[in-house]
Amino acid sequence: MVRAADNIELLCRELSDEHDYLFGIPVDKVSYGVTYCEVCNSRIDEFGFCACGGSPD
């Protein structure tokens, strides 16, 4: 059984990879409140989430 915390950690890791690919910088290197999504122009939170979740479509 997978705990929710493990899911979140895994999700963050996947998002980090996604952001590393999209922005050329890992999420954990991005400062909260400073980085905005290039797709939806929303502020990316500490989990790497924005309004579009990093999905252009």
Ligand SMILES: [Zn+2]
């Ligand atoms: Zn976005």
